[in-house]
Amino acid sequence: MKHNTAAVDELRPDYLGFIFYEKSPRNFDRESISDTRTSKRVGVFVDASIEFIIEKTKQFGFDVIQLHGEESDRYCWVLKDQLASEAVELWKVFSIKDTFDFKILQSYESVVDKYLFDTKGKEKGGNGYTFDWSVLKDYPSKKPFVLSGGIGLEEMDKVRALLQTDLPIYAIDVNSRFEVKPGLKDISALKKLNHELQR
Template identity: 40%
Template sequence: MIIKVCGMREPDNIRAVEQLGTDWMGFILYDRSPRFVSRTPEYLPVSCRRVGVFVNATPAYLYNKVKELRLDIVQLHGHESPSLCAELRQYGLTVVKAFPVESEKDLELTVPYEHCCDYFLFDKRVSTFGGSGQSFPWNVLDAYQASVPFLLSGGLSPDSLAALRMFHHPRWAGIDLNSCFETAPGVKDIEALRHFIRSFRDSTL
């Protein structure tokens, strides 16, 4: 099960989260986010995959950041087209397309992307782009029948362990942790993450 910690920015915090055994680490490259990475951090992880989080970025900006941060994965939260997703995959990147979900009907939006994305990420539907820090009704995903694996996002917190233990889906591939594990925007609570990651891994073995 993939554990992704997103919204990273500070070098010492990046290093500490990496040492927890995180699989993916996310860097938000959207200037309206309070976790926006405005310059390349002095330290970048080497033992986990680097994820760049974009919202309606121009291809030039996107490819520039891929090279600058040596990204392995791009996570797209805007209105990016299936053709762009396919192009990014041809470039050699893993592509994650995020979808806001509130009802089964929202899952229909994934259909054009089924053949050009490696993963989907399901988050709560809100009026703005990017993560919400809020949860959505996971039972909606019972209707998800596509072959693309997905990550759960939106409001996952230290109190989510019991619900995660109860959640099952054949395409569930991982979780995305962010604002509910912070002491300030872009600064993760290492002890809270350490306990959560250990407990989550124990429960999914």
């Protein structure tokens, strides 16, 4: 799969994500990540074995593990325990469409470092459209979360408005709306995004 990680890294995003999921068109199949200097590395996994995640974490030096499947709280505890020596953060993804039962978060509250809210769709991410952000007004936790799901330049006014609320939004995750094709990012569009977020 062709990608332009080095060019994206030059824009100094806080994080760069690498997807390890064979069903994804963005599945990362290289043996090394040699072209990231400034960004922290996020390994994205979907219902993978704990052994596989540990192997990839040690191979690529991930700073964050993002769990994008149906991983249970018990799974998270076991994974966190086995990654204790790696000083890796654990982010758990939850998909939202029009409603969400935030009670689901309770059993994850003491094990994951951050949540990520994505759009519920046919695919495990990369669906290209946003969920109803008004759902987040009922967010009951103080734990920081990442806003994801089909965010493009057209949403920047809404993003800025959301950032002015009391919600503990830690970061904005962009992907499919900033691609020329899966894995290959549109650098000029990402530069516009940087400009918009700094307004």
